Amino acid sequence: DVLYGDRMHDAYEQKVRVLLGDDVLQELHRHSTASRKRRLHLLREALDRLPGGSIPFLQVFNLWRTDVAVLNLLRSAAVAGSAAQLLGAKRGDRLRLYQDSLFVKRVGDGPTHWHSDLAMAPLDTNAFVTAWIPLQPVPPPNKGGSALVFAGGSHRDVALPFWHGDPRVCEDLSGRGYTEHEPEAMAVGDVTFHHGWTLHFAPPNTGPTPRRALTASYFLDGALRLGGSARQNDEDIxxxxxxxxxxxxxxxxxxxxxxxxxxxxxxxxxxxxxxxxTRLGRKYDGSRGSSRREPQPRRGGKRNLQRGVWRRE
Structure with missing residues (x-):
């Protein structure tokens, strides 16, 4: 809570950019040359005008850069070691931390829509995994819990972006044969892992308290930096x-x-x-391959498996 409180302004600013657009964010900046507290007030006002349930969560990135306790957790055997094992790391392979995120799903926040993490990462790799770490007990969905729900097998559905409709338009994917995996109740100390292309979502928070979770995404060293004409979601920019x-x-x-x-x-x-x-701008030779899937679009329906790029609605 201390870390989140220190960076609350960042969380609101990111959500205004994502939900309302850069133009709205820049307009708020032009009309807010006063204190940081005043800017935060204006950001909240802008988001409060959205329909109920429009905001899925508030988020801040990369706590590890300022908090050694977070860094020690994310490079521990329990988390980083497990991630390396899940990615099939061999002797000599190295695992890198891509980012961490603190997600706060406040009481009344809406669903986190179906998406894949790699669609928002500028990395050309399939060797990518995310750990989801609840920071307090999370009840099952039928009791108001809002842990992640996964579409099993979706990370292997390489035909999806090529043969099944315009990715810019929401599409019902309930006939694709995915199996939804809902968690049971999760306790502090539990962790789930999912592949970077796995479609997942979280229900709205209908419980009495905010739901806080820390995520950490990892990739095997050698992944290439995307660029050029590659399609990419900029939510995590x-x-x-x-x-x-x-x-x-x-x-x-x-x-x-x-x-x-x-x-x-x-x-x-x-x-x-x-x-x-980094200082010398040294050029590197590639190592691990770049068998990148086309990005999975981020947003769709609440529980019907739908896809579609995120749009301001």
Whole structure:
């Protein structure tokens, strides 16, 4: 709560940009040259004018950069070690932290619509996994809980973006054969993992208290930085702007803000190399392949499996 409170302005600003657009955000900036408190008030007012349930959550990125406790958790054997194992890391492979996010789904916040994490990451890779870590007990959905629900097998459905309709238009995917996996009640200490292309969503928060969860996304070293004509959702752009502007498109995503977190013995070596290579703009040779799927669009219906790019509604 202390970390979230310090960065509440960032959370509201990101949500105004995503839901209302850059023009609205810039207009608020022009009319708010006063205090940070006044700017936060204007951001809240703008979001409060949206219909109920329009806001799925508030979010802040990359707590690990300022809080060593978060960093230690995200590079622990329980989380980073498990992520490396799930990605099939072999001897000599290194795991990098892409980002963490603190999600606060307030009482009355709407559903988090179906989406895939890799659609929002400027990385050309399939070796990407996300851990979802509840920060308080989460009841099952039939008792007001809002843990993630997964569309099993969707990460392997490579035909979806090519043969099944215009990705800019919402489409019912309930006939695609996915199996929805709903969680049971989750306790503090439980963690779920999902592949970067797995479609997932979360129900609205109908419980009596805000639901807080920390996520951490990881990828195997060697993934290339996307660029050029690649389609990409910019919802998380605040998270990666600081490093992506220093890594040329088509080059391996290696930067001090993408730290090596596993195995432990590779951390210091990776960080020293990243600092040097970031400063000198050194060119890299690619390593792990770039078998990237077309991005899965982010938004659809509440529980009907639908796809479609995010749109301001």
């Amino acid at each position: 605040e998270s990666h702007t600081e490093w992506s502007r220093h890594v040329p498109p088509g080059k391996p995503a290696r930067h001090a803000l993408l730290p090596v977190v596993w195995p432990p013995e590779a951390r210091d070596q990776g960080q020293r190399g990243d600092r040097v290579n």
